[in-house]
Each structure stands twice: as C-alpha cells, then as structure tokens.
Amino acid sequence: MSAVADRYEELQELGVEVISVSVDSHFVHKMWNDHELTKMVDGGIPFHMASDQAGNIGRAYGVWDENEGIELRGRFIIDPDGVIQAMEVLTPPVGRRIAETIRQVQAYQLVRESGGTEATPAGWEPGDLTLKPGPDLVGKVWEVWNPSMEQ
Amino acid sequence: MTATVGQKAPDFTAPSYYQGTFTPVKLSDFAGKWVLLCFYPGDFTFV
Structure with a gap:
C-alpha cells in the first residue's frame, strides 16, 4: 500500500480518492502505519485504511479467501457514478503496479x-x-494503429 | 451480488484509520469522484 501512498498526490490531481481494505482492525492499521509504513512514505498513509474483519466487503467484491480468512489483492477503479470500470485480482505473492492503475484511470x-x-x-x-x-473505422484500424505503436 | 465491471460497486461502511484518527469510511460518500479501492492480504505482510 505504500506504493499507492507514494503516488497519492498524483492520484489526487486526477480526482481519485483511495480506500484500502484488509481484514485487520483499524487499530492494527494504525500500528502498521506508525511502525512501518511511515518509514517507507513521508507522513505515512494519507488515505482511509478500512477494516473488514468479518470479510463482508471482500465477499461482495469477490476477493474473499475463505480458507485463509484473508482478502486477495483486488483492485477496483470506480467512476463518479459508482460504476466499476476496471478490476484486477492477484493472489498474495505478487504485488500490483500502481503506474498501470494510473494509466487505466487516465484512459477511463x-x-x-x-x-x-x-x-x-x-x-x-x-x-x-x-x-x-x-462506421468509418471498421476494418481500417490498421491504417491508424499497429502493435509497434505500443511502447 | 458479486462485483462486476460495468455494474454498480457494492456500497459499504467500515471502521477506518484515517490520518491519525479512527473515522468510518462509506464508499457512497465519494459519489461524484473516482475511487481506487484496493484490497490486500494483511498488515505487516511482505509485498
């Protein structure tokens, strides 16, 4: 989550609010913020660190792992109408790439x-x-775009 | 109902730690803004 906190100013400039969620209590969130995350990001975590101890939010978003009693790395981009535009779910050992999230927000x-x-x-x-x-673009995408344009 | 792209995000209210305070957070309070919602396995884990 410190990677997201590190780009928080940029996210704010894009009009994006951040909420992180795990099954830890809000008291443990404070301890994690105070004792570790503040050493990674100046000022610590600037956004809401929500607690979902019963896993109800995780279930609603399809990221609840009932065997482990934890939440998977689910990332959701929600638009101003409250509609989910993008989602990504990773198993625990692989972290996200915040730059890709920001790119998707800009695209949406x-x-x-x-x-x-x-x-x-x-x-x-x-x-x-x-x-x-x-109608004019059907069958003509090749004229304006090709895979070599993807950096 | 499980979250799906193109559908309304399930609303929730939860206890939260926020800038030195314990302030509950409600998703629908952010209506009109973009929201990045991130779940993760647990505090004090390694990734």
Missing part, C-alpha cells in the same frame, strides 16, 4: 470526457492517439 477519464466517442488502443498513454469507433 478520457473515454468519459469524450462521452464515449473515443477509445484507447492497447498500451495507450496520455497524449497518444485515440480511436474514434464508428
């Missing part, structure tokens, strides 16, 4: 601002070409 924000008239091709980064789906 562009799509939303375009009113759904634009789409972002594979590997899209801010400033790259977008696609404008419509």
